Amino acid sequence: MIFKGVIVFFAFLMTVPLIIILVYIIKQGIFQVNWHFLTGVPAPVGEPGGGIANALLGSFLMVLMAAVVAIPVGMAAGIYLSENPKTKLAYYSGLCVDILQGVPSIVVGIVVYFWIVKPLGTFSAISGSIALAIMMLPIVIRSTEQTLKLLPDSLKEAALSLGVPYHRVIMKVIIPCGFAGILSGITLSVARVIGETAPLLFTAFGNPYLSASITKPMESLPHLIFTYATSPYDDWHNLAWGASFILLMFVLLLNIITKLLTRKWKVQL
Amino acid sequence: MESTIVKAENYNSYFGDNHVVKDVNISINRNEVIAVMGPSGCGKTTFLRGINRMHELIQGATSKGKILLDGQNVYDMNPIYVRYKIGMVFQRPNPFPNLSIYENVVAGYMLNGLKLSKADKDVIVERSLTSAALWKEVKDSLHKKGTFLSGGQQQRLCIARAIAMQPDLILFDEPTSALDPISTSSVEQLFHELKKNYTLIIVTHNMQQAARVSDRTAFFYLGELVEFDDTKVMFTNPKDQRTQNYITGRFS
Numbered sequence: 001m002i003f004k005g006v007i008v009f010f011a012f013l014m015t016v017p018l019i020i021i022l023v024y025i026i027k028q029g030i031f032q033v034n035w036h037f038l039t040g041v042p043a044p045v046g047e048p049g050g051g052i053a054n055a056l057l058g059s060f061l062m063v064l065m066a067a068v069v070a071i072p073v074g075m076a077a078g079i080y081l082s083e084n085p086k087t088k089l090a091y092y093s094g095l096c097v098d099i100l101q102g103v104p105s106i107v108v109g110i111v112v113y114f115w116i117v118k119p120l121g122t123f124s125a126i127s128g129s130i131a132l133a134i135m136m137l138p139i140v141i142r143s144t145e146q147t148l149k150l151l152p153d154s155l156k157e158a159a160l161s162l163g164v165p166y167h168r169v170i171m172k173v174i175i176p177c178g179f180a181g182i183l184s185g186i187t188l189s190v191a192r193v194i195g196e197t198a199p200l201l202f203t204a205f206g207n208p209y210l211s212a213s214i215t216k217p218m219e220s221l222p223h224l225i226f227t228y229a230t231s232p233y234d235d236w237h238n239l240a241w242g243a244s245f246i247l248l249m250f251v252l253l254l255n256i257i258t259k260l261l262t263r264k265w266k267v268q269l
Numbered sequence: 270m271e272s273t274i275v276k277a278e279n280y281n282s283y284f285g286d287n288h289v290v291k292d293v294n295i296s297i298n299r300n301e302v303i304a305v306m307g308p309s310g311c312g313k314t315t316f317l318r319g320i321n322r323m324h325e326l327i328q329g330a331t332s333k334g335k336i337l338l339d340g341q342n343v344y345d346m347n348p349i350y351v352r353y354k355i356g357m358v359f360q361r362p363n364p365f366p367n368l369s370i371y372e373n374v375v376a377g378y379m380l381n382g383l384k385l386s387k388a389d390k391d392v393i394v395e396r397s398l399t400s401a402a403l404w405k406e407v408k409d410s411l412h413k414k415g416t417f418l419s420g421g422q423q424q425r426l427c428i429a430r431a432i433a434m435q436p437d438l439i440l441f442d443e444p445t446s447a448l449d450p451i452s453t454s455s456v457e458q459l460f461h462e463l464k465k466n467y468t469l470i471i472v473t474h475n476m477q478q479a480a481r482v483s484d485r486t487a488f489f490y491l492g493e494l495v496e497f498d499d500t501k502v503m504f505t506n507p508k509d510q511r512t513q514n515y516i517t518g519r520f521s
Contacts, residue, residue: 086328154363158427161323162377162434163353172380176367267366268416 022248029245032238038246041210042224045233052243054210055224061212062125062204062220063194066132071186074137078144078182079170085149094145101138108134109199117203125211125218128204135196136189143185147178180262187258191251197222221247273337274299274438274468275320280334282315282324290316291492292334299437302464304483304500305472308515312492313472317440320470321355322348338438353381356431356439356467361447362423364415364430371411373426374398377434393433400466401429402459421452428459432467439463441471445478457482476516480504488512 040051077093084090108131116127151174159169175182197220200206205217206227221243228240275297282290290312297303305313318324319332322343335342343351364373374394378385385393394411398404403425407418415426424444431439445453460482463469473479479486480500487497488511496503496512507513 152363154359154361155365157323157326157359158363158365158430159376159380160326161321161352161357161359162380162430163349163351164377164380165349168380168382173365173367177365268414 025241025244025248028241029243029248032242033245037239037242042208042228042239043235045236048235050235050239052221052224052239052246054207054219055221055243056246057210057212058125058204058207058218059194059220059222061214062129062132062200062218063190065126065129065214066136066193067186067190069129070133070136070140070189074140074189075144075175075182077137078141079148079174081141081145082148083170097138097141100134101142104198105131105135105196106198106201109202112199113202120215122215123203123205123217125204125214125216128200128218128220129214131199131203132193132196135193135199139189139192140185143188144178144182147181147185148174150181151177177267180265180267183265184258184262187254191254195222195247195251197226201226272299273297274339275470276335276337276340277316277320278335278337280316280319280332280336282312282319282332283330284315284327285329289492290319290332293494295487295494295497297468297470299468300464300466301485302460302469302471302483304479304486305470305489306474306476306479306486306515307489307495309474311489313487313489314442316489317442317470317472320438320440321352321357323352323357353377353434354436354438356434356436358424358427358431358439358441358444360443362420362427364418364423364426366414366416368415369412370407370415370418370426373415374429374433376430397429397433398426400432400463401425402455402462403429419452421448421455424448424452424456425459428456428463432463436467438468438470441469443472443474446474453478476504488515490515 036049037051038056039053040049041054042052043050077097081090081094112127112131112134116130117123120127155173155177156169159173160166164172200220200223204220204223206223207217207219211218225240225243225247228236228243231237273296277293277295280290280293281288293316305317307313315324320336320343324330324332325348332344336344338346338351338354365376368376371390371394372379374397375385375390378390378393395404398407403422406422407426415423418426428439428444445456448456457478460469460471471479471482483500485498486500486503488495488503488507488509490511496507496509498508503512504516507516
């Protein structure tokens with residue numbers, strides 16, 4: 001009885017930090033959000049108002065580019081790992097995925113800085129996307145692998161015994177059946193990297209103007225929050241709260257949509 | 270007038286160094302029902318999976334010798350084509366969980382990227398489900414997922430999926446071992462019907478089933494084909510002592 005009480009108490013206790021954070025950010029941020037906030041660019045110091053459109057566009061573009069690279073590559077690697085678990089390559093690449101997952105995001109940022117930013121001589125959105133893609137990869141790979149491993153072999157045999165070529169078996173049977181799991185891995189990885197500041201510090205850097213040029217520095221939501229929150233001006237603090245609120249809502253929404261979609265597309269085996 | 274459809278010549282299968290099917294020679298006629306029986310681990314399933322080249326898909330699995338399908342060695346043919354020509358039904362019903370009943374039946378065409386008109390598909394679906402004795406039960410729910418059916422219905426759906434491809438030969442790997450007795454008898458009755466148009470090779474663990482459904486029976490023991498004869502002869506007057514021991518239950 002006492003034991004049960006203790007675990008129930010802690011299960012309840014662990015929801016408290018999230019609720020406190022949510023309530024606090026909503027309280028601080030929600031009144032900042034209006035049409036101008038979403039469509040305007042930051043105002044110079046001293047001028048009231050100002051928006052975060054540059055950061056919204058920047059985060060969207062950079063995460064999109066990162067996803068375009070990381071999703072196909074990650075899925076392909078995940079498929080290999082689940083299909084050929086006993087090979088040497090699978091062992092070592094699986095090991096690398098685990099280690100990559102553990103690499104601190106700031107280290108990823110520094111490495112991309114030396115690889116891309118320094119040779120090109122400028123901070124750029126594309127280098128930021130590369131850093132984000134590296135962060136996304138292990139999540140996409142592992143979730144694809146885990147999902148596909150759970151599918152029974154009999155499914156693959158059924159397709160193969162009908163004379164379906166291997167690549168079609170993967171594309172038409174294995175991936176559709178594991179789609180819900182793969183999708184939730186992808187959205188998880190997006191939710192994870194959209195809030196990353198560290199890898200963008202040395203790569204996309206930030207930009208107070210609205211810019212869609214991927215070879216130029218670009219603003220992002222977490223970076224905007226970082227610069228504004230550490231500034232000495234109250235106006236900017238408020239912008240940072242508003243941006244935090246938007247970021248948090250986006251991540252929450254993404255999680256809820258994922259839950260709904262995976263439930264809808266879950267294949268009953 | 271009886272014509273050979275499948276013939277194995279000195280056929281051997283291995284898992285790595287493990288020799289599981291040893292020098293099998295067998296000749297199977299068109300429109301026959303063949304039962305393959307034997308104790309667990311005797312190589313009967315491995316032999317079956319050698320016929321449509323499913324065996325080699327397992328890592329480390331190899332084979333030697335010939336399997337002739339209409340006189341042509343399947344090991345000289347494209348394995349994709351071999352599996353396309355030979356139907357297979359597995360131990361556990363395995364309909365595609367992401368497809369409806371209708372789509373499951375035409376899955377062999379769909380997954381191979383063959384375009385069929387709606388009318389053609391309708392014909393194939395009705396004909397295949399009718400042959401698999403499932404049409405009456407599912408004709409009003411063709412667009413529901415196949416996995417909502419009962420185990421026996423699912424297995425008949427898998428049979429429909431195999432016959433939709435109009436194979437000459439259908440392989441059954443212990444098709445009723447995961448089914449309850451009523452579903453089992455419905456599948457067994459189906460064998461009698463299918464015999465008119467197809468050749469069936471049925472691996473079974475169950476001697477009574479072999480006796481009930483087959484024309485001829487093959488007995489495998491420790492990887493060897495011990496005896497192959499008319500089912501009646503096999504069960505009443507087997508020539509080999511090992512067959513005798515097996516059917517009288519001295520080992521199983």
